[in-house]
Amino acid sequence: MASASVRPVESGWPGTDLVIKVNGVRIAARGGNWGMDDMMKRVSPAHLEPFFRLHRDAHVNIIRNWMGQSTEESFYTLADKYGLMVWNDFWDSTENYNLEAQDPELFLKNARDTILRFRHHPSIVVWCGRNEGVPQEAINDGLAELVRTLDHSRYYTPSSNQLNLRGSGPYLWEPPESYFRINRGFSVELGMPSVPTLESLESFIPPPDRWPISDTWAYHDWHQSEGGRVSFYMDAMDTEFGAPTSLEDFVRKAQMLDYAGHRAIFEGMAAHLWQPNSGRMIWMTQPAWPSTEWNFLSWDYDTQSSFYATEKALEPVHAQLNLNDESVDLINLGEARLFNVRVRVVSLQNKILNDHTYSVEAAADDRTPVTKLDLASLATGHTILVVLDVADGSGPPVSNNFYWWAAKDATLRELDDLPPATIQASATSSAANGKRKASVSLTNSGGSGSPRQAHARRRRNGSADLARILQ
Template structure:
């Protein structure tokens, strides 16, 4: 058994002065003739600009402003002029300067922009970002005026006339399904915008950032804590002191040796190791409590940083089940149950507390894992609620099974940022290189090496790493025939007779017979209830679907991915789904009748999936 352990922290808190209270406006660059320096100057006339949503996307801001019809309804999203949004946009906002005390600094912090950004303050260039995970952290103290303006010029993915290529994987790192997948339409603007938080924070001359706390656990009776953080001295003089951590409960104080920070420098400081006897453990849902400790980090003249963390040990083997991987938390084998999240929302409009009921519903259903498919969810709130409710996260990087990437450097920079931002969440138990293939189709190529090297340096192998989501690295594509059965494949995605899940869950991708065990994808068509259906389908379609109706690439059923074409939901075999409902429960006489019977088939199929797997564990 390969054992790995970690103690993870989350929810770094600081003195947030503004954050989401900033009022943003947006406008296409092509419609704005002014120079960047003028746009990023207080008093610039933006009266005819559209209110922005931060965090959010350009397209969703226009939807909220009433400039576009409801994209969820009918075929509205297909009627949008995509060229209107697949181009650069300006974001701008103004703020009054806070009253700073002696030696205090003001920081402007961007946590993520999709996909390229050039950032200005008061007419001055601050810097640029590339990739949707990269952060921009700027000391703006010396640029402040009584009234200040921020200007951000963002460009979407594929904004490169010299490269006419698909979004996946060439434009990674980005939200690769924004260009359409077999379950969602293309989003105008490809979900470009300031897609994560922006904050103005006040600090002392020294700042504490990127804290990293992990544990080495030979067993669950003790944990050796490893704590590190970066210290930055923004002042013109050297500053000396000790980095201190106070852990509660227990009131455990850990201090570094004396440190001297030269002016304008930063250092990574590691604290002495600390033995924690009989720690309270963090458990997945259904296996115990999600206990969280508190850690306070401090340094002379620095703003104190407080965070919570959970202690738990992750391990796995491929012997207990004679092939497929078995996951252990705190040395206890876990029957992994849950679902894939392709996105939180296809327009990225789920934010902050919106995640709470969604994650809590997983807990209520006795699930214990969510797979963050191709890393499409990037919000910290998602991980915080998974920490709280005991939902483990299988976290992919931004790669599908085939295709290279346009910039290895950009990809590598964003891998590092993802690890630094998210490594401290106890819910994350698996990093995965790519969906249904290895990164760059080579488990030892440049893209794979960029991921594994970064994990080793910035996460210390504290989680499992799977290069491929459905099989071993030496298996042929879409097949588990090979030297190992670490994972049992992916699919099927159409409903089948319940007995199939108990007897032979193979599918048309050459997966071997009797292939139970850890599997990242298994699903079925799942028709919604009638109340939901009527919110997005026009009244003339309020009828029970027929096999003939879904056998079209051009009608309203296809627009909402209930269609026999594989690129429009055909992998879920809607004809079989319709026929099985009518054969098992009688012909549907109305939409209401079909929706009611669909819930019965949904339940029967979903129960069989989990019970069939449980029967072979």
């Protein structure tokens, strides 16, 4: 007998993990966790808005209000404004680690008030009962009933890492290729160190404590043990680029590690988009306190390499090198259309080792394979560069991506032998609607003999003594 409650499963069903849909359209959820708004409780819209704008600029589309830490109307209003979905936790903390709620009735009264207060915000897509675990039965049943009766269009999940979700972590440095193998499905928490810019570090660590790395860094999440230990990170830096010799050298090499790692976190998700990956959220995006781990921007709105890596990996049309098997994919989150993808492999002496352009009919909201490379045979034991350019089928450029690659990590030290680049900078500015916009162009004028390395520091009017431009 036919029943309205039974229907065929849609084709392309990604598996058992959560898939978020808005108005019936599936959304590849890619974003991160937001904890306390600000340790000093600066929660005005004016203070919080730059963080939301930066999330939008990085192509993030979901943020998790971890443990319901933000209770500010401005949080939800800004999420609405910038088109960010909100995964909203209630405040039941880690099971078998923190105390259970002692007054379930009071807990549910607070939950009822929270739902009624914020349910009018379109940004909310998920209500979550507990961080890393499942609430006790009375609370879980009560929350499910509250969401069903008060906000029935939103999804309720009892847990952040169980029941159609992946487990939490990892939180330490991992080889970038590992992100193409782990956390298949919908992963709500994974992260790694994320070192701020040199200027940002100098703004919160006193000069005597900056170098060598001191215990003061531990106040900013640079830990030697437990879940945030940095030993793997430092070992990777030593192997790939050599042990740092100064604070400046450490930050320069950290930006390389952080860019490769954060880009791989999201490219690893895209490499298996919908088969079965449907969501991935880094721990965390926005720090409430000056931090050296688990973020992709600084407490003062500064943006380090992890921000730009996220922005690159999450662009709506994106060609990527899958580090686990050296295949090249085109990710297209828009409608199906024709693109031209140029794949180049270049030596550090600027010799072209491979150069092919592929005409790709990109599927809508999906991953389309382009080609597969054999990088080891091209590299012949050296470091090489992989350059991916995407152009619209009619010609205009759409995206570009760039990798440094070697069969053995230690071979990447060849990058440090590149000659310094001769960089020319130019800037233009314009004013409109009461705002001033500055555009800065950097040009490598050092000739075409070989790739070169460049170091840039942002200054206002060229002075190291004046404030940074952060908003």
